[in-house]
Amino acid sequence: MNCCNEKPIIELTAGEKLCKQHFTEYFENKVFKTITKFDLIGKEENLGVAVSGGKDSLTLLNILNKLSKQNPKIKLTAIAINEGIEGYRDKSLITAQNFCDKLNIKLNIYSYEKEFGMPLDNMLKVLDVKPCTICGIFRRYLLNKKSKELGFTKLATGHNLDDECQSIMMNQFKNNIHSSARLGPKVGINENKNFVQRIKPLYLCTEKEVTTYAFVNNILDNFIECPNIGKSYRAQIRDMLNDFEAKFPGTKYSIVNSFLQILPDLKQRFKDAEVNYCSNCNEPASKDKCNACKYVEKLNKAKNKPLIKIK
Amino acid sequence: MQINVFFDRENKEKTINLDLNSSVKDLLTKMNINPVTVIVSRDSNIITEDEKINDNDKIKLISVISGG
Ligand code: SF4
Ligand SMILES: [Zn+2]
Ligand SMILES: [Zn+2]
Numbered sequence: 001m002n003c004c005n006e007k008p009i010i011e012l013t014a015g016e017k018l019c020k021q022h023f024t025e026y027f028e029n030k031v032f033k034t035i036t037k038f039d040l041i042g043k044e045e046n047l048g049v050a051v052s053g054g055k056d057s058l059t060l061l062n063i064l065n066k067l068s069k070q071n072p073k074i075k076l077t078a079i080a081i082n083e084g085i086e087g088y089r090d091k092s093l094i095t096a097q098n099f100c101d102k103l104n105i106k107l108n109i110y111s112y113e114k115e116f117g118m119p120l121d122n123m124l125k126v127l128d129v130k131p132c133t134i135c136g137i138f139r140r141y142l143l144n145k146k147s148k149e150l151g152f153t154k155l156a157t158g159h160n161l162d163d164e165c166q167s168i169m170m171n172q173f174k175n176n177i178h179s180s181a182r183l184g185p186k187v188g189i190n191e192n193k194n195f196v197q198r199i200k201p202l203y204l205c206t207e208k209e210v211t212t213y214a215f216v217n218n219i220l221d222n223f224i225e226c227p228n229i230g231k232s233y234r235a236q237i238r239d240m241l242n243d244f245e246a247k248f249p250g251t252k253y254s255i256v257n258s259f260l261q262i263l264p265d266l267k268q269r270f271k272d273a274e275v276n277y278c279s280n281c282n283e284p285a286s287k288d289k290c291n292a293c294k295y296v297e298k299l300n301k302a303k304n305k306p307l308i309k310i311k
Numbered sequence: 312m313q314i315n316v317f318f319d320r321e322n323k324e325k326t327i328n329l330d331l332n333s334s335v336k337d338l339l340t341k342m343n344i345n346p347v348t349v350i351v352s353r354d355s356n357i358i359t360e361d362e363k364i365n366d367n368d369k370i371k372l373i374s375v376i377s378g379g
Binding site: 055210212215222223225238245 | 347361
């Protein structure tokens with residue numbers, strides 16, 4: 001079924017084929033509906049937007065910019081983390097900066113080198129850890145800390161339906177169900193001043209839809225990939241899910257929709273988990289010290305020793 | 312017929328032999344690429360899977376997976 005006489009550019013899971021213009025409308029409406037349905041953004045916000053220069057975050061910024069134009073009390077500021085991955089993040093951050101300049105949105109960049117003493121590339125030379133583990137811990141830490149300093153009422157991220165599906169399945173496969181309680185389109189409690197609430201307006205958009213939107217709206221940059229991603233567990237789950245989606249269209253929607261049905265129960269069940277504060281930096285922590293501080297200590301110890309990989 | 316295909320993820324151009332009247336879907340099957348993971352463009356326009364491909368078409372495969 002075609003939307004109109006124009007040439008279609010995408011076939012949706014439900015079988016509908018949309019042209020460029022109707023797809024753009026469909027996609028933006030879907031994001032706005034997600035924002036309303038899950039009550040992601042209020043009338044007045046100092047909204048942070050996490051950008052990496054990739055298609056997801058630029059698409060998000062483009063749509064939130066439209067929202068902010070219609071609602072001047074929603075103020076946007078972009079924030080980016082420079083992990084220090086040569087040949088990858090240095091390039092994507094140039095794209096991010098150019099796009100923010102074009103939209104006239106301020107971009108604040110924080111680096112692992114300045115905040116933790118060395119870029120990720122060097123961390124991986126002195127410590128034998130999985131790249132995405134340490135990278136993710138430091139990124140979440142900095143985003144929360146800097147969002148507070150910048151006075152954000154919320155932080156929007158470019159997570160899409162595929163990202164969420166992967167996280168849900170990873171937590172299932174690794175028996176980490178308590179981590180799933182922290183997923184969903186809106187994470188964190190508004191009243192807790194130590195966590196900046198995170199929202200995911202692209203929650204119901206597939207990666208293919210996001211890429212298509214970015215392409216037809218001229219915000220898709222050349223493909224670049226983190227050199228560390230091939231090794232990750234997430235990448236393997238992603239490939240498995242895509243194989244399933246090709247055989248059984250709608251699989252990803254089903255995973256997320258069924259997850260949304262049990263999410264309130266999960267949140268209820270794990271709500272008592274106590275939050276401590278890091279004795280070193282005062283950021284939220286599960287034990288005496290937060291994971292970021294623990295890794296900084298390890299890095300400082302390891303800096304002067306040779307790397308020995310234990311198999 | 313012969314088709315030139317540029318695959319952004321591999322940053323490589325390949326020449327693929329296809330039967331006349333083949334579709335985008337046939338091309339992806341031949342290249343062993345999951346259609347969920349790419350969008351396909353011809354002359355800077357996105358085309359859907361059922362679109363027919365012509366001899367000497369210049370096709371670009373754009374990866375939809377997130378880079379990290
Ligand atoms: S793929 Fe892993 S190492 Fe690369 S940016 Fe993402 S989390 Fe960091
Ligand atoms: Zn149309
Ligand atoms: Zn700490």
